[in-house]
Structures are given as structure tokens and as C-alpha cells.
Amino acid sequence: MADKRTVAEQIKSGFRLAGGWLLGxxxxxxxxxxxxxxxxxxxxxxxxxxxxxFLGYALLTVAGLTMLIAxxxxxxxxxxxxxxAVLNSLLELLRGxxxxxPSVPVSATTAGIHLLVSAGVAVLTLTFKNRKLSLVDRxxxxxxxxxxxxxxxxxxxxxxxxxxxxxxILIAWTIDRWRRASPSNI
Numbered sequence: 001m002a003d004k005r006t007v008a009e010q011i012k013s014g015f016r017l018a019g020g021w022l023l024g025x026x027x028x029x030x031x032x033x034x035x036x037x038x039x040x041x042x043x044x045x046x047x048x049x050x051x052x053x054f055l056g057y058a059l060l061t062v063a064g065l066t067m068l069i070a071x072x073x074x075x076x077x078x079x080x081x082x083x084x085a086v087l088n089s090l091l092e093l094l095r096g097x098x099x100x101x102p103s104v105p106v107s108a109t110t111a112g113i114h115l116l117v118s119a120g121v122a123v124l125t126l127t128f129k130n131r132k133l134s135l136v137d138r139x140x141x142x143x144x145x146x147x148x149x150x151x152x153x154x155x156x157x158x159x160x161x162x163x164x165x166x167x168x169i170l171i172a173w174t175i176d177r178w179r180r181a182s183p184s185n186i
Contacts, residue, residue: 024074027066031149034059039153064142071138075128078141082122089115113159117166124173131176140172 005013037056091099093111098104106114121144128137147165151158 031063068138079122079126085118089118117162121169124169137172140168143168
């Protein structure tokens with residue numbers, strides 16, 4: 001079936017899509033810069049704590065607030081990101097090591113937890129696409145993304161962190177189902 005949009009509408013749509021991707025990459029760069037500044041090892045600096053730690057936390061705060069505000073726009077892409085995480089977990093499970101770092105072994109239990117969490121979050125966030133996100137949904141997404149990056153920076157209790165982030169998504173999903181099923185909404 002032919003697209004009935006005018007050329008100008010198609011160009012505008014293309015620029016909007018490219019702008020969205022560019023803003024997403026800028027957001028990711030802010031997150032990585034914030035993580036680098038906030039969680040840089042203090043032992044690398046003989047003068048003590050890193051002088052830019054405050055800047056790192058400020059960047060992470062800006063990224064978190066941006067995510068809360070823009071969650072309605074990128075909720076369509078989040079399940080796709082989680083499906084990529086499912087594929088990553090499958091490769092970890094099959095190969096027994098981190099996908100990008102063959103020298104980092106990953107146990108079958110850890111890979112299995114990653115797989116279950118990624119698949120569960122992907123399925124639950126698919127429902128976010130069909131409704132307007134509440135503050136609870138936005139907070140749950142922020143919590144999940146936050147613990148995801150936290151477990152990347154600090155590997156201690158990584159599985160517990162991921163499961164707790166997934167529980168935030170599950171709680172938000174449950175609250176939404178409960179609100180939709182309550183008699184006051186009928």
C-alpha cells in the first residue's frame with residue numbers, strides 16, 4: 001500500500017526520527033560521562049577522591065530527570081532494547097563468558113538470571129506501549145535503568161540489583177492492572 005503522506009511530511013518525519021536518535025545518543029553519552037566521573041576509582045588519584053565526583057552525580061541526576069520527563073517518548077523502544085538484552089543473555093549462557101569480553105567468565109546461574117530478568121522486563125514493558133505512563137511507571141523504568149547501570153559499574157550483588165529493578169517494573173505493571181480492574185474504572 002502506498003504511503004499517502006506528502007514529501008514534506010515524510011522529510012519532517014525523517015528529521016524527527018533522526019533527532020530522536022541523536023538525543024538518545026546524547027542522553028547515553030551523559031550517562032556514561034556521569035558514571036565515569038561519579039564512580040571512577042579514587043585509588044587512581046594520589047590526592048584523594050576524584051575532584052569531579054560532584055559533576056558525575058550532577059550528570060546522572062540530569063540524565064535521570066530527562067528520562068522521567070521523556071519516558072513517554074522512548075517507551076516504544078525499551079522492549080526492543082530488552083530483547084537485545086535477552087539475546088545477549090542467551091549468548092552468555094551458551095558461551096559461558098561475557099559477550100564483549102571473552103576473558104570474563106559468566107556462570108550458567110548468572111546468565112540464567114540475566115535471561116529471566118531481561119525476558120520478564122521485555123514482556124512487561126510491552127504493555128507500556130499501549131497506555132500513558134503513570135508516575136509509578138516512570139519511576140519503575142528509572143529504577144530499572146538505574147540498577148542496570150549500577151550493576152555494570154559495581155559488580156557486587158549484580159543479580160540482586162537486576163532482580164530488584166525487575167521487581168520495580170513488575171510492581172508498576174501490577175499497580176496498573178489493579179487500577180484497570182478496580183470497580184471504579186468500570
